[in-house]
Amino acid sequence: MAAGSIAVGLLVLALKVTAWWVTGSAALFSDAAESTVNVAAAIVALLALRFAAQPADANHPYGHDKAEFFAAVIEGSMIVLAAALIAEQAWQTFLHPEPLQHPLPGVVLNAGSSVINLAWSRMLLRSGTKLRSPTLMADGKHLLSDVVTSVGVLIGVGLVLLTGLPWLDPAVAVLAASYVLASGILVIKGSVGGLMDAAPAGEIVDRIRTIVGEQAQGAIEAHDLRTRHAGRLTFLEFHLVVPGAMAVQDAHAICDRIEAALKAEMDGLMITIHVEPEGKAKHHGVLVL
Ligand code: ZN
Ligand code: ZN
Numbered sequence: 001m002a003a004g005s006i007a008v009g010l011l012v013l014a015l016k017v018t019a020w021w022v023t024g025s026a027a028l029f030s031d032a033a034e035s036t037v038n039v040a041a042a043i044v045a046l047l048a049l050r051f052a053a054q055p056a057d058a059n060h061p062y063g064h065d066k067a068e069f070f071a072a073v074i075e076g077s078m079i080v081l082a083a084a085l086i087a088e089q090a091w092q093t094f095l096h097p098e099p100l101q102h103p104l105p106g107v108v109l110n111a112g113s114s115v116i117n118l119a120w121s122r123m124l125l126r127s128g129t130k131l132r133s134p135t136l137m138a139d140g141k142h143l144l145s146d147v148v149t150s151v152g153v154l155i156g157v158g159l160v161l162l163t164g165l166p167w168l169d170p171a172v173a174v175l176a177a178s179y180v181l182a183s184g185i186l187v188i189k190g191s192v193g194g195l196m197d198a199a200p201a202g203e204i205v206d207r208i209r210t211i212v213g214e215q216a217q218g219a220i221e222a223h224d225l226r227t228r229h230a231g232r233l234t235f236l237e238f239h240l241v242v243p244g245a246m247a248v249q250d251a252h253a254i255c256d257r258i259e260a261a262l263k264a265e266m267d268g269l270m271i272t273i274h275v276e277p278e279g280k281a282k283h284h285g286v287l288v289l
Contacts, residue, residue, distance in 0.1 A: 065231025079184030
């Protein structure tokens with residue numbers, strides 16, 4: 001499926017570059033630049049998914065899941081670069097406007113590439129739903145949004161042809177550049193949190209606290225609860241205060257009970273619990289009766 005996406009991406013890219021080539025349109029250039037990034041991003045995503053799926057080893061004892069965040073930041077940076085290239089092309093076209101050459105074949109080629117994109121995105125969304133794959137769904141939605149921008153670009157080129165106003169072409173390209181820039185920043189923002197060990201969503205942390213509270217009978221309190229996530233894994237650690245005279249075996253049984261309850265409800269949890277005697281109690285954090 002991923003290899004298919006790359007093949008379709010290359011075909012669409014060839015059509016869009018040709019469309020730009022025959023017309024010299026800045027708007028059609030913006031569409032081709034976006035497609036170039038899509039193909040590069042698909043290749044990076046494929047490599048990252050393969051790397052992230054490798055089991056933990058001596059070099060990376062916490063696993064390789066963060067490769068996905070890395071890939072997303074690289075993709076986002078490429079998208080931002082594409083936006084800069086589009087803006088530059090729009091500026092040049094604005095300074096030296098020229099009537100579009102061979103607009104009709106350009107529009108037909110670009111429209112044809114959008115039809116291919118639309119068909120492939122529907123195929124991705126269908127198998128993504130069937131296989132419950134977030135990656136395939138994300139790919140499909142991304143391609144669908146490309147179809148929407150391409151339609152916008154085609155409308156812009158059509159307006160240039162109808163009105164004969166040359167500045168409309170770079171204006172459409174600038175609109176496309178802003179859209180591409182915004183989506184690039186969103187992609188980067190979504191992954192920097194993961195690289196910086198941001199906490200998962202508040203509801204998830206609240207649910208973890210509730211489960212710990214429910215399952216910790218026999219312990220005095222839990223504190224210093226911290227979570228971070230890497231790809232599909234969530235790392236959780238906290239201190240569990242128990243009576244100092246409690247047998248290690250009994251304290252460990254409490255830990256096992258908490259871990260089992262958490263893992264029953266949440267996928268990909270990696271839990272570390274540090275057991276302490278009552279003298280270490282802080283009396284804040286999650287209090288346990
Ligand atoms: Zn402590
Ligand atoms: Zn254990």
